[in-house]
Amino acid sequence: VHPASPRTVDEAVAALKESIEDVGFDAVAKEIHGSEEQCGSETVSAAEFEVLGMTCGSCTSAVENAVKAVKWPKVIDVRVNLLAERTNVEFETPVAPRTPADAVAAVREAIEDVGFDVNHRVVAKPGESRKVTLVFKVADGNACMAAEAALKRQKGVVSVTVNNPPADGKASFSVHFDPSKTNQKRLQRDTGAFTEEIGESETLLERAQKRRVHEA
Numbered sequence: 001v002h003p004a005s006p007r008t009v010d011e012a013v014a015a016l017k018e019s020i021e022d023v024g025f026d027a028v029a030k031e032i033h034g035s036e037e038q039c040g041s042e043t044v045s046a047a048e049f050e051v052l053g054m055t056c057g058s059c060t061s062a063v064e065n066a067v068k069a070v071k072w073p074k075v076i077d078v079r080v081n082l083l084a085e086r087t088n089v090e091f092e093t094p095v096a097p098r099t100p101a102d103a104v105a106a107v108r109e110a111i112e113d114v115g116f117d118v119n120h121r122v123v124a125k126p127g128e129s130r131k132v133t134l135v136f137k138v139a140d141g142n143a144c145m146a147a148e149a150a151l152k153r154q155k156g157v158v159s160v161t162v163n164n165p166p167a168d169g170k171a172s173f174s175v176h177f178d179p180s181k182t183n184q185k186r187l188q189r190d191t192g193a194f195t196e197e198i199g200e201s202e203t204l205l206e207r208a209q210k211r212r213v214h215e216a
Contacts, residue, residue: 043092043093044076044090044091044092044093045090045091045092045093045094045100045103046088046089046090046091046180047088047089047091047100047103047104047107047120047180048086048087048088048089048120048179048180048183049086049087049088049089049107049108049111049118049119049120050085050086050118050119050120051063051080051085051086051087051111051116051117051118052085052116052117052118052119053115053116053117054080054082054085054116056082057082059082059116060080060082062114062115063078063080063087063111063114063116064078064080064087066110066111066113066114067087067089067107067110067111069110070106070107070110072103072106073091073092073094073103073106073107074091074092075089075090075091075107076090076091076092077089077090078090084186087111088180088181089107090180091103091107104120108120130176130177130179131174131175131176131177132174132175132177132184132187133163133172133173133174133175134151134172134173134175134184134187134188134191134193134194135170135171135172135173135193135194136170136171136173136191136192136193137169137170138166138169138170138171139166139169140166141165141166143166143171144162144165144166144171147171147173147191147193148160148162148173150191151173151175151187151191151193154177154182154186154187154190154191155181155182156177156178156179156180156181156182157175157176157177157178157182157187158176158177158178159175159176160173160174160175160176161173161174161175173193175187
């Protein structure tokens with residue numbers, strides 16, 4: 001008959017203590033610290049910042065260290081992307097009367113203090129998704145599937161739904177994404193999609209192409 005597994009933390013500690021003593025060593029159980037609730041995702045918020053002026057690895061290190069040194073809010077994770085000029089920060093969700101906006105302001109000030117211009121993007125709980133409708137120019141069903149696959153490959157995209165079959169050379173998609181990892185402009189830029197509101201001629205991809213031609 002196998003002995004019953006420990007059912008509580010105290011029983012587990014006692015079992016470990018006994019195992020150590022059985023091989024000839026003295027063992028003393030210390031006080032156990034920690035709280036599972038404080039580690040749950042429900043207590044974590046995320047913010048994305050556009051950080052301008054970073055030019056090298058030293059810059060990204062300076063930003064990362066500045067954020068980690070913030071005394072409040074408690075920073076859980078920092079990810080700095082030099083090429084995208086983005087810094088994503090996860091922090092403990094503030095308890096009233098303090099707010100997530102207060103936390104964002106504190107992080108932003110820390111980055112600005114080391115010499116960079118900062119624009120705040122979004123605040124959200126990780127996993128919370130937002131929705132945008134994007135449109136692609138497509139010739140047929142195969143092009144529609146290719147557009148869908150391109151969207152699904154994007155970092156931060158949670159789900160993609162085709163709203164209607166290709167018609168008039170266009171296909172519409174509903175895209176749910178994690179705002180702590182991407183945003184609408186980035187999705188448009190990286191995939192060549194556009195929205196019905198701004199029109200096909202105003203896609204970010206085409207704007208960039210026009211700007212390059214003008215600068216040349």
